[in-house]
Structures are given as C-alpha cells and as structure tokens.
Amino acid sequence: MSDKYPESSGRRRFVKGVVGSAGVAGIGTAGVASIDMVTNQSGSGGGQTTYFGVENTGGPAPRAMPMVPIEIDDEGYLRGVYPEIQEVEQQGQTVEVAREDLGGITYATDWFQYCGIQDYQGLQPSYDGDNYFRYAGGASSYDWQPSSGQVHVDDFSDYDTWENDYGEGAIGKPASVTWRSQDTDNSIPVQVIRSTLLEDAVANADGEVGDWLDAATTDGFMAFLNKCTHYCCVPGYRTSNYEGAGDKIYCACHQSVYDPYSIVKRSFTAYPRPEDG
Ligand code: FES
Structure with missing residues (x-):
C-alpha cells in the first residue's frame, strides 16, 4: 500500500503516537479505522x-474546523450555503463537484472531507433536501x-445578553443544528x-479573512462543521470552563479548544487523494 500521509502531516504523527496508548485505546482504534476507510477509496478529487x-488553540486537534457559510432568507430563516454543482473533467472522466467562488475564495465540499463526512448523503450533490439549518435534539443541544x-x-434576538454557566x-x-440531513442515515452536525x-x-x-467573513457571515451569525478534527467528536461552544475554554469551543474527548472568533486559513490533504505516482 502506498504511503497515505506525507511526513508533514500532523495527523499521521498523532496516529502513530496514540496507537497502543491504553488511555485512548478505544477512541484511537475507531479513529484509525475511520481514516483507513476513507483513505482506501478511489475516485476523483x-x-x-x-x-x-x-482556529484550534489548545489540545491535540491538528487543525481548524471548517466554516459553513450562512444565508438568511427573506423570512428570516438561516441556511448553510452549499457550493454550486459543476461538471468538471478529472482524470479523463466528467464528474460533478460542488465548488464556487465566495468572496474570492474557492468554497468546496472538499472542506468537509474528514471523519467520513464526505460519504454522508447530505454532502453529495444528489442530496434532495434543502439547505436550511434545523435544531438538533440530543446531548449536544442547548x-x-x-x-x-x-x-x-x-430566536437569537437576545444574543448580546444571553449567558449560561460557562465563560x-x-x-x-x-445553537446545535443539523444541515442537509433530512431523511439521511447520518446527520451533519453544525x-x-x-x-x-x-x-x-x-x-x-482585512485581506482574505476579511473577504471570507464578509461573504460567509451575516448579521453576526456564523456556522462551522462541528466535528473535531482530532478524532471526530462533537465539541460545543460555551460548554465547559476547562482552562479558559468557557468562551470558546471545547471538545471533551481529549480537551481540544477552538476559538470561534479567530478565523484562519488552513490547508490539508483532502480524500480521496489522487493516485500516487
Ligand atoms: S480532542 Fe480528540 S476528538 Fe476532539
């Protein structure tokens, strides 16, 4: 099998580091299995x-969680922008990809290619629901x-006075919501x-971040894919007072912290990768 992760990949280093660690053995094993699954896929993109x-500001998470651009419709309902579907030539085949220019930035579903989310029905161009956010029940809800x-x-008119026990x-x-998850097997947590x-x-x-924020946020609203880039747990904003994380996003699985007000540009190697060599 070819080498799946370049030496520069923090993810690979971490996988090597945790395998065999009793403290996180269960979660580590699941994470490795998931990585193998997506790595073994063939295809374009x-x-x-x-x-x-x-931005990830603490703990083992290797990179930022990707944002989902927001729109508000004429009646005041929020939805996440799904990139325009285009037909492109890749490796001699015509394939559909979801990709568009947003504020001069190329926004694509490749952004969400981790933790197996790339295989969720809602992320496919063929998904036939809408793009509106819907409140999520369960453990992650507020x-x-x-x-x-x-x-x-x-629902957010008190956003400048709202408080809870954290921060x-x-x-x-x-709010914890789902996106493009109606009648699907897997919900996309946002x-x-x-x-x-x-x-x-x-x-x-200013600069690229400013252009991106202008295009992707509105009226003080922002959204991001709520899947930890470490081992795929669902973190929460203002859900813990752990070491200064009260005003930030905290992942309870291994204490990663993300700052929702520090928007950063990052790169990673999306799956499936082109054939090596
Ligand atoms: S810190 Fe490990 S899954 Fe989030």
Whole structure:
C-alpha cells in the first residue's frame, strides 16, 4: 500500500503516537479505522485543499474546523450555503463537484472531507433536501433551543445578553443544528453562533479573512462543521470552563479548544487523494 500521509502531516504523527496508548485505546482504534476507510477509496478529487475555519488553540486537534457559510432568507430563516454543482473533467472522466467562488475564495465540499463526512448523503450533490439549518435534539443541544424545526433570526434576538454557566459574559448565543440531513442515515452536525465578537471581527478583519467573513457571515451569525478534527467528536461552544475554554469551543474527548472568533486559513490533504505516482 502506498504511503497515505506525507511526513508533514500532523495527523499521521498523532496516529502513530496514540496507537497502543491504553488511555485512548478505544477512541484511537475507531479513529484509525475511520481514516483507513476513507483513505482506501478511489475516485476523483482530493489533494491539497485550502479552507477557512475556527482556529484550534489548545489540545491535540491538528487543525481548524471548517466554516459553513450562512444565508438568511427573506423570512428570516438561516441556511448553510452549499457550493454550486459543476461538471468538471478529472482524470479523463466528467464528474460533478460542488465548488464556487465566495468572496474570492474557492468554497468546496472538499472542506468537509474528514471523519467520513464526505460519504454522508447530505454532502453529495444528489442530496434532495434543502439547505436550511434545523435544531438538533440530543446531548449536544442547548437548554434554550427547541429540539427540532428551522432556525430563525428571532430566536437569537437576545444574543448580546444571553449567558449560561460557562465563560465570562454575554458575548454570543449558540445553537446545535443539523444541515442537509433530512431523511439521511447520518446527520451533519453544525454549530451556529450569533455574537457581538464576530461582528467586531468582521468589522476589523482585512485581506482574505476579511473577504471570507464578509461573504460567509451575516448579521453576526456564523456556522462551522462541528466535528473535531482530532478524532471526530462533537465539541460545543460555551460548554465547559476547562482552562479558559468557557468562551470558546471545547471538545471533551481529549480537551481540544477552538476559538470561534479567530478565523484562519488552513490547508490539508483532502480524500480521496489522487493516485500516487
Ligand atoms: S480532542 Fe480528540 S476528538 Fe476532539
């Protein structure tokens, strides 16, 4: 089998490091299996992918979690932008890819190619539901939020005063939602935040990050794929006071921390990769 991960890949180094560690053996094994599964796929696409996401600032997570651009419709309902579907030639075949220019940035479903999400029905161009966010029930939901139904701007009208037991102030109101997950086997977990800090970040950012924030956020709302880039757990914003993570996104599995107000440009090698050599 060819070498699947370049030496520069932090992911490979971590996989090597955790295998055999009793403390995380169960989760580590699952993660390795999942990586093998996606790596073994053949097909088009993949390669070096550049994206914008919420920065990983602590713990073992190897990179930022990718953002999902937001739109608000005329009635005030929020939805995530799915890239335009295009037909392109790849390796002599015509294939459909979801990719578009957003604020001068190439936004593509390649951004979400990790943790097996690339195989979820909702991420395929053929998915026949809509792009609206819907409240998620279950363990990741917040006390304030409904357990189902579409997400509306009015639900966040108290975003500049909302507080819970975590963090230090009224800086942002979150919701756990799903995206493109109606009648599918796997839900795509997304976190939505409306925040005054994001409004400040949008006002002050320049360059590519500024262009991206202008295109991908609106009225202080942002969204990101809520899958930890370490071993695929579902983190939460303002869900723990662990070592300063109260105002940030915290992954309880191995204490990774992400900062939703630090949007960064990152690259990774998306799957499936082109044939080696
Ligand atoms: S820190 Fe390990 S899965 Fe999130």
